[in-house]
Amino acid sequence: MIFNSLxxxxxxxxxxxxxxxxxxxxxxxxxxxxxxxxxxxxxxRFLALILFSTFVDYAVGLxxxxxxxxxxxxxxxLSMAANLGVLGFFKYFNFFLDSAREMMTELGFAAGxxxxxxxxxxxxxxxxxxxxxxxxxxxxxRQIPVERDFLRFATFISFFPxxxxxxxxxxxxxxxxxxxxxPFEWANIHSGSMLxxxxxxxxxVVADSLAPFVDLAFAEPSLYASAHLALGxxxxxxxxxxxxxxxxxxxxxxxxxxGFAFPENFRRPYFATGFSGxxxxxxxxxxxxxxxxxxxxMGGNREGSRASWLVPMAFSAVAVLATGWWILGLAFxxxxxxxxxLARRSDQTGRAVHNDLNxxxxxxxxxxxxxxxxxxxxxxxxxxxxxxxxxxxxxxxVKRWRATGLMSTLQKGLSxxxxxxxxxxAWVYFRAQDAQVAxxxxxxxxxxxxxxxxxxINKFVAIKGMLVIGxxxxxxxxxxxxxxxxxxxxxxxxxxxxxxxxxxxxAFLGTFGSDSFIYFQF
Amino acid sequence: MKTxxxxxxxxxxxxxxxxxxxxxxxxxxxAACARMFNNSxxxxxxxxxxxxxxxxxxxxxxxxxxxxxPVLEALTGERTFNLSYNAMPVELxxxxxxxxxxxxxxxxxxxxxxxMADRNNAPLWRQFSMLQPVSERFAEGLQKKAPYHxxxxxASHLVxxxxxxxxxxVYYYRQFDNDxxxxxxxxxxxxxxxxxxxxxxxxxxxxxxxxLNRLVETAKAHGVQVELLVAPYYPAYGQRxxxxxxxxxxxxDAVDHPVRSYRLAIAEREAFADFxxxxxxxSERYMRMLLEDGVLTE
Numbered sequence: 001m002i003f004n005s006l007x008x009x010x011x012x013x014x015x016x017x018x019x020x021x022x023x024x025x026x027x028x029x030x031x032x033x034x035x036x037x038x039x040x041x042x043x044x045r046f047l048a049l050i051l052f053s054t055f056v057d058y059a060v061g062l063x064x065x066x067x068x069x070x071x072x073x074x075x076x077x078l079s080m081a082a083n084l085g086v087l088g089f090f091k092y093f094n095f096f097l098d099s100a101r102e103m104m105t106e107l108g109f110a111a112g113x114x115x116x117x118x119x120x121x122x123x124x125x126x127x128x129x130x131x132x133x134x135x136x137x138x139x140x141x142r143q144i145p146v147e148r149d150f151l152r153f154a155t156f157i158s159f160f161p162x163x164x165x166x167x168x169x170x171x172x173x174x175x176x177x178x179x180x181x182x183p184f185e186w187a188n189i190h191s192g193s194m195l196x197x198x199x200x201x202x203x204x205v206v207a208d209s210l211a212p213f214v215d216l217a218f219a220e221p222s223l224y225a226s227a228h229l230a231l232g233x234x235x236x237x238x239x240x241x242x243x244x245x246x247x248x249x250x251x252x253x254x255x256x257x258x259g260f261a262f263p264e265n266f267r268r269p270y271f272a273t274g275f276s277g278x279x280x281x282x283x284x285x286x287x288x289x290x291x292x293x294x295x296x297x298m299g300g301n302r303e304g305s306r307a308s309w310l311v312p313m314a315f316s317a318v319a320v321l322a323t324g325w326w327i328l329g330l331a332f333x334x335x336x337x338x339x340x341x342l343a344r345r346s347d348q349t350g351r352a353v354h355n356d357l358n359x360x361x362x363x364x365x366x367x368x369x370x371x372x373x374x375x376x377x378x379x380x381x382x383x384x385x386x387x388x389x390x391x392x393x394x395x396x397x398v399k400r401w402r403a404t405g406l407m408s409t410l411q412k413g414l415s416x417x418x419x420x421x422x423x424x425x426a427w428v429y430f431r432a433q434d435a436q437v438a439x440x441x442x443x444x445x446x447x448x449x450x451x452x453x454x455x456x457i458n459k460f461v462a463i464k465g466m467l468v469i470g471x472x473x474x475x476x477x478x479x480x481x482x483x484x485x486x487x488x489x490x491x492x493x494x495x496x497x498x499x500x501x502x503x504x505x506x507a508f509l510g511t512f513g514s515d516s517f518i519y520f521q522f
Numbered sequence: 523m524k525t526x527x528x529x530x531x532x533x534x535x536x537x538x539x540x541x542x543x544x545x546x547x548x549x550x551x552x553a554a555c556a557r558m559f560n561n562s563x564x565x566x567x568x569x570x571x572x573x574x575x576x577x578x579x580x581x582x583x584x585x586x587x588x589x590x591x592p593v594l595e596a597l598t599g600e601r602t603f604n605l606s607y608n609a610m611p612v613e614l615x616x617x618x619x620x621x622x623x624x625x626x627x628x629x630x631x632x633x634x635x636x637x638m639a640d641r642n643n644a645p646l647w648r649q650f651s652m653l654q655p656v657s658e659r660f661a662e663g664l665q666k667k668a669p670y671h672x673x674x675x676x677a678s679h680l681v682x683x684x685x686x687x688x689x690x691x692v693y694y695y696r697q698f699d700n701d702x703x704x705x706x707x708x709x710x711x712x713x714x715x716x717x718x719x720x721x722x723x724x725x726x727x728x729x730x731x732x733x734l735n736r737l738v739e740t741a742k743a744h745g746v747q748v749e750l751l752v753a754p755y756y757p758a759y760g761q762r763x764x765x766x767x768x769x770x771x772x773x774x775d776a777v778d779h780p781v782r783s784y785r786l787a788i789a790e791r792e793a794f795a796d797f798x799x800x801x802x803x804x805s806e807r808y809m810r811m812l813l814e815d816g817v818l819t820e
Contacts, residue, residue: 006670222715223796447711454706457796460686460693492536500544504551507680512671513645 001041020184038160046122053132054157056082064139065146079136087129095372103321124164135171144172161254165247167265167285182259192256197502199249206468207243208511210235221441225450268476273415275386295362304354311361360384375429382426552679564691570656576603582635584608585753587702590805611643612733628744639730649685703802704795713791716758724769731776752783759797
């Protein structure tokens, strides 16, 4: 079931009134049943996977709360193996099989057999798996108490508003709220429905209106001129932002209507003036998950670990074997050797090298999380490289500029532009079906004659796209400087006008008929 | 509970006020859009506002937009009116032609680019939903092709005007839209890609072919001379079209009327805007070919 569909409106109209009529365990059971219906609407068989994760992590949670140190570690490994095993099989099996075959061929071995399996990717598996893993890791670290109520735990794993495409809500944020009574409050209904409506606007008016233009540009980039490709890329940047943040807003809004406060998942990312700032604004629940459960355990800003070296080395090896460019292997070898020498020179340089390796490893794994394709790994690599360069060159440079007291506005504007362009280049890899299409797309920018606006095809879609992006940016810009949420909550008239205008815009400018959100595939 | 009690009375004024403002704005907005559409110079607005009388009626999908109206009018001295639209299927075109014949004296000639019969584009009906109040025939078709959308249009008048067709009518509010021809020339890299892109699959759709036959018969019954045409494709692309022969045979079996194919009649890249569409100079050549072959008369 997707949010922008008729079945969902029927579903929520039945669910919400009964949710508030019921109390205590009856409400929990209602919530759980509704979540399973919501998820089972796609394919009821995949409910078995959610149940599997639920049973395993519930049992592991109980054992972690009673066993000794050695046993606790074993239980944690069991949870990790179960969750990552399911994720690995459904999401990455064919990718690893194909990659292994390519590598064997590259190394001169005959790579027969091992036909790809026909595996359907269960919707939202990456999201609920990470959510479930965070629970066992937090218990292992003794950061949260164990949840003994199975119904409550099962509802945490399958809670329908954010089950399919996030935000990834952690047990420490969710379970304490679930334990409290959540009485009916109009303020929650108002602010929740306003946020959900804003999410629908982003999805239906912006993202889905831009999608046809983007789909055509990326399907066969060689057919289009530079100007058309540039507009296609700009549109994709806003399509993915509005598609994903629209889903998050609807999810957070629905949860708020049910009395839950979920953290923000997007904070106007294209206003970031640095790549690290971008990641504090984009898919915050994933980036903070990766920071807490990957980056910091690897050593974070402080030190290195074996993983700090092994992860980038493994990805480098895969890159060499996949491309067959042995010269790349030599370059990586020299790079790692130089880093090794640098890391041993002094504590300070050692820390810096490990810090960069940890950052790169996290971004590479973050890229892989998005999907089983080399393009996502390249996307992760680019962002890792941006972050490293920013930390080593950009930040000191900005500090020096700031010290002069000059050019602060200009510097901000340039940084914003640089981050936006860098992010867009990475989006080409994120969107393209393979690395070859991405490279054709990027090469398309090199034709100086193709930049005339006349070369943009289907101008009406382009003009509408620019118009809806403009509308979005105006709201985001206002929100960036003066948050709109308090205004909406304080003034009923503002709420009324806001909701009515959003509904008119959806009716007049919305594109209907889309049956998916981009992040469902992850 | 305290908050709940306090917020109830506020709701009693808030909810009705919300609904009144919502519906009122929707109706006002819808009325403004209707006025704008009716006064526009856009072809479909003119069709339903008695401003489309012509001697030569042109019909097709985006390839039908390559009929070069200024050249056609200069060559023949007759008035032209083009009912073509991007990706238009025959069933929808048929509604427009029927409405035309109901409202105007029959034209002398109807030129149809038959490649419009290879796609059944039901979503395009939604794009024309602003015709619902002015054409009963269209309203019936929309009800069949997109019943949910038809209902949504009745509930919200703004939804009726949510389409590229309406946006175009705003664009052509003050300017005549007799000329959609493209001036650009297909880039050499694009021309090269014609040999490698997936071949275009021609689809045999009995519904569309039957509708085309009915359309031809109706036009003939009104005394209109009908010419069925296939406009030029860029040859490297046109030659690779999948099942073109089969499709043409099915078309000729279904429609009792000869088809003139100009599929490979123009070879130069400079005559094309892309694989499927002639540009301005290409379409001028095409019009002259039609004149030489007796399709048009001076």
